[in-house]
Amino acid sequence: MIFKRNIKDLSTQSGNKDNNNGLSDRTVPSFKIRLQKNYSNIITSVKHDIIVDHLISCAVLTIGDCQKINACPSQEQKNRQLMDTLLHGNENGFTEFLNALRNDSVYTDLANRIASTEVTSTDRSNIQSCYNINKRKYGLNEQETTTLLPKKTKEN
Numbered sequence: 001m002i003f004k005r006n007i008k009d010l011s012t013q014s015g016n017k018d019n020n021n022g023l024s025d026r027t028v029p030s031f032k033i034r035l036q037k038n039y040s041n042i043i044t045s046v047k048h049d050i051i052v053d054h055l056i057s058c059a060v061l062t063i064g065d066c067q068k069i070n071a072c073p074s075q076e077q078k079n080r081q082l083m084d085t086l087l088h089g090n091e092n093g094f095t096e097f098l099n100a101l102r103n104d105s106v107y108t109d110l111a112n113r114i115a116s117t118e119v120t121s122t123d124r125s126n127i128q129s130c131y132n133i134n135k136r137k138y139g140l141n142e143q144e145t146t147t148l149l150p151k152k153t154k155e156n
Contacts (some may be wrong), residue, residue, distance in 0.1 A: 027124045031094035034117040035087055036127070038110075043079045045110065046101075052082065054100035060093040061085065 035042070052069060055061040061069075065085055072078045086093050101111035 028127045030119045031091045033119045033123050037117050038114045048078045051100045058096045060096045
C-alpha cells in the first residue's frame, strides 16, 4: 500500500532528532534520506522475498503491492519497486523494513548501516532543492506532492 500524505505531514511526524542547522522542520524526513543514501546497496544486495513477506504481515504492503513488485522481471527491478513503495510510504514502513532485514542474519549489517546513516544539513538541503526543482518542473502544489523523487516520465 502506498501511503499518500503530503510533505508537510510527513516532515512534522518524522520525529527527527537530526541536526537541521537552521533548515526548516518542513524538510524531507530522515528515513527517506537514509533510504536514498543506501539505495544502490539495497538494490544490488537484497533478495526481496522475505522482506516483502514481512512487510505484508505488518500491513505495510498489500497483496497488490506484492504483485506489483513480483511482476518486475529482474531482482534489481523488484528491489527498485520495493524501494519506490518505501520512499512513498511512512516511517513505520522504514522501521519494518529494517526489522525484516535484521530478521535475516545475512542483512543485519546492512540494516545497521542504514539505521546509522548520518543525515546532514547538506543532505537535507540537497534533497529539498531537488524537491523544489521538481515542484516547479511538474507544477505540483503541496497537496499533490507525496514524494521528493520525480515521477518517471517518458523524458526520464
